[in-house]
Every structure is written in C-alpha cells, then in structure tokens.
Amino acid sequence: MAHQAHSYHMVDPSPWPIFGAAAALLTTSGLIMWFHQNSTLLLILGLTSMTLVTMQWWRDIIRESTFQGHHTPPVQKGLRYGMALFITSEMFLFLGFFWAFFHSSLAPTPELGGQWPPTGISPLNPLEVPLLNTAILLASGITITWAHHSISTGSRKQAIQALTLTILLGFYFTALQAMEYHETSFSIADSVYGSTFFVATGFHGLHVIIGSSFLLICLLRLIKFHFTPNHHFGFEAAAWYWHFVDVIWLFLYMSIYWWGS
Amino acid sequence: MAEDIKTKLERYKTAPFDSRFPNQNQTRNCWQNYLDFHRCEKAMAAKGADATPCQWYFRVYKSLCPTSWVTTWDELREAGTFPGKI
Numbered sequence: 001m002a003h004q005a006h007s008y009h010m011v012d013p014s015p016w017p018i019f020g021a022a023a024a025l026l027t028t029s030g031l032i033m034w035f036h037q038n039s040t041l042l043l044i045l046g047l048t049s050m051t052l053v054t055m056q057w058w059r060d061i062i063r064e065s066t067f068q069g070h071h072t073p074p075v076q077k078g079l080r081y082g083m084a085l086f087i088t089s090e091m092f093l094f095l096g097f098f099w100a101f102f103h104s105s106l107a108p109t110p111e112l113g114g115q116w117p118p119t120g121i122s123p124l125n126p127l128e129v130p131l132l133n134t135a136i137l138l139a140s141g142i143t144i145t146w147a148h149h150s151i152s153t154g155s156r157k158q159a160i161q162a163l164t165l166t167i168l169l170g171f172y173f174t175a176l177q178a179m180e181y182h183e184t185s186f187s188i189a190d191s192v193y194g195s196t197f198f199v200a201t202g203f204h205g206l207h208v209i210i211g212s213s214f215l216l217i218c219l220l221r222l223i224k225f226h227f228t229p230n231h232h233f234g235f236e237a238a239a240w241y242w243h244f245v246d247v248i249w250l251f252l253y254m255s256i257y258w259w260g261s
Numbered sequence: 262m263a264e265d266i267k268t269k270l271e272r273y274k275t276a277p278f279d280s281r282f283p284n285q286n287q288t289r290n291c292w293q294n295y296l297d298f299h300r301c302e303k304a305m306a307a308k309g310a311d312a313t314p315c316q317w318y319f320r321v322y323k324s325l326c327p328t329s330w331v332t333t334w335d336e337l338r339e340a341g342t343f344p345g346k347i
Contacts, residue, residue: 110292110330113344120344 007072009064016057023049058217062234066226076233083237087244090207094248097203098255101196105260112191116260121193122185123261129180130257133173137246140169144215144239151222154229163219166242170212177205200256204248211245214238266314273317276324287325292345294322295334299347 004010027050030043065071071079105116113119124130147162181198188198218238221227227235282290298318305312322331337343 107289110288110334111344113346114289114292114296115346118344119346 007074009070009072009075011064014057014060016053016060019049020053020057023053026050062221062226065234066221071231071233076231079233079237083240087240090244091248094200094203094251097196097200098251101200101256101260104192104196112193116193118191118193121190123193124180124184124257126253126257126261129176130253133176134249134253136169136173136176137249140166140173141243141246143169144242148235148239151227151232151235152229156222159222160219163215163222167212167215167219170208170215170242174205174208174212177201177208197256200252204245204252207245207248211238211242214241266317270313270316270320273320276321291322291326291330294318295326295331296345296347298322299338303347 023046025046026042027046030040030046033039033042108114108116108118117123143162143166147159147166150156150159150162186194186197188194215238218235221234226232276290276294279290281293295318298315301315301318302312305315334343334345338347
C-alpha cells in the first residue's frame with residue numbers, strides 16, 4: 001500500500017535545513033569578523049550560502065505545494081501558525097530595541113546634558129521625510145489589501161497592478177530612508193541617541209527590504225498563475241509580514257522620530 | 262518659614278530631603294543642584310545682585326555629588342563643552 005492515510009505532509013529528506021544552519025553560522029561569525037577584524041570574507045561566504053539555501057529551500061516548498069499539491073488545509077493551518085509565531089518573535093526583537101530607546105530617553109543622564117535629544121544632537125524634522133515615509137507605508141498597506149481582494153475575486157490584472165504598486169511604494173520608502181541616512185547630522189557613534197536611532201530604524205529598514213523581496217517573489221508567482229482565489233497562503237504570509245513592518249514603522253515614527261525630537 | 266538665607270546656610274549640616282528626588286538614585290538631585298548653582302551665579306551676575314543665596318545650591322551639590330563628577334564637570338565648563346544648559 002503506497003498511499004498515506006492522513007492529510008499531513010511528510011517531507012522528503014532535504015539538505016537545506018543543515019546547510020541553512022551552516023549558512024547562519026557563517027553569517028553570524030562573518031559579522032563578528034567584519035566588526036572586529038575588518039575582514040569580509042566569512043560574511044560574504046555566509047550571505048552567499050544563505051541566499052543559495054533560502055532560494056532552493058523555498059523553491060522546493062513551491063514545488064511541493066503548487067506543483068505537487070501537498071499543502072492540504074491542515075498543512076496550511078500549520079504554516080499559518082508558523083508565520084504568526086515567527087512574526088511574534090520579530091515583534092519581540094523590536095520590543096527590545098524600543099526598551100533600549102525608552103530606557104535611555106526617559107531619564108537622560110548628565111553625560112547627555114540631562115535632556116533628550118542630547119546636547120548637540122539635531123534630530124530629523126518628523127514633519128518632513130519621515131512623515132512622507134509614514135504616508136508611503138500606510139498607502140502600501142492599502143494597495144496590498146487591494147491586491148489580496150483582487151486575488152480572492154480572481155481579478156488577475158488588478159491583482160498584478162496592486163501588488164506592483166505595493167512593491168514600488170516599498171522601494172520608494174527604502175530609497176528615501178537611504179537618503180535620510182546620508183543626510184543626518186549625527187551618526188551611529190553619536191551617543192546613545194545615535195545607537196538607538198540607527199539600530200532601531202536600521203533593523204526596520206532591513207525588514208522592509210526583506211518584506212519587499214517577499215512581495216516581489218509573490219508578484220512573480222502571481223504572474224505565473226501559482227495562486228488561486230481560495231489558496232494563496234504564500235501571498236497572505238507576505239501580506240501579514242508587510243503589515244507588521246508598517247506597524248513597527250508607526251511605533252518608530254511616534255516614539256523615536258516624533259516624541260524623541 | 263521666613264528664615265533668612267544666611268541663617269539657613271549657618272544651620273546647614275547636609276543636604277535635606279528633596280521630595281523632587283524621593284528615590285534611592287540621587288544622581289538627578291546632584292545634577293540639578295550643580296546646574297542651579299551655576300545658573301544662579303550667572304543670573305545674579307547679570308543683574309548685578311548679591312550671589313549669596315546661590316551658596317545653598319553649592320552646599321547641596323557639594324554634599325551630594327561624587328567629587329570626581331564635580332571635577333569633570335568643572336573641566337568641561339572650562340573647555341566650553343559642558344552638556345548642561347547654564
């Protein structure tokens with residue numbers, strides 16, 4: 001008897017998990033070598049292997065699901081739990097950085113001049129580019145909802161347009177943030193202000209780039225007819241992630257950019 | 262409490278309880294009095310008035326602050342890089 005008597009997915013043996021672990025080790029130790037020994041070899045090896053593993057692992061998942069049909073409703077439910085838990089863990093990551101920010105800014109030390117922003121720091125005007133960035137991300141939240149709705153109603157052309165627009169808004173945000181980083185009068189080395197500002201917004205920016213990449217893959221899959229009106233969890237996962245990135249930005253904007261100025 | 266500042270200074274033993282800083286960490290108490298003394302001096306000098314009342318803040322910060330902090334802050338003021346607003 002060759003068929004399974006349950007609707008779960010017993011995955012075939014795969015090298016990607018262990019290679020992914022090795023890639024993570026190379027990347028993390030590569031970061032250390034870059035920070036402390038001014039050497040980028042290990043980091044480049046790490047990032048390259050990470051890219052290769054993620055591309056092949058997710059390609060295999062698409063093969064197993066879209067092409068081979070292994071993602072039954074219970075399997076999809078498990079994936080939903082997984083994505084929700086992952087996003088929750090990322091939320092805790094940012095919680096740590098917000099904790100650090102409030103720890104230092106609510107009771108500024110004498111070294112900072114007993115004030116926040118510290119003496120000598122000219123923060124960015126929250127009503128200029130940061131406000132535009134807020135509008136961009138909020139708009140992208142609307143366009144991605146439009147895209148989702150279009151997928152659910154089988155409106156192919158609209159879905160492609162809406163998702164493309166979402167991605168373009170994401171790129172626009174990243175470009176503007178990069179320009180802002182270039183324009184600040186302070187750097188990461190400028191007291192705890194610089195540290196909290198660049199670590200929190202920097203990790204956020206990284207997540208925007210990751211989210212945009214995820215959305216871009218979804219766009220390619222959408223064009224190649226991978227999604228059906230009832231089954232498109234890859235897109236939903238990307239949408240959840242994107243909304244999460246938007247929410248983190250809103251908190252960043254309110255606390256670091258606005259209250260913190 | 263219409264006590265003369267001179268009498269208060271004569272009676273001074275150590276920094277009294279300041280309800281603005283009720284907790285164990287008294288850093289802000291030291292910092293605030295250091296700032297207040299120098300602001301008081303600056304303000305009185307600008308008005309050409311007697312700076313004796315400022316001595317209260319001087320006594321308090323001398324009682325509270327670690328000497329190394331005071332030395333460091335005095336040096337920063339000398340160099341023009343003191344971060345506080347005086």
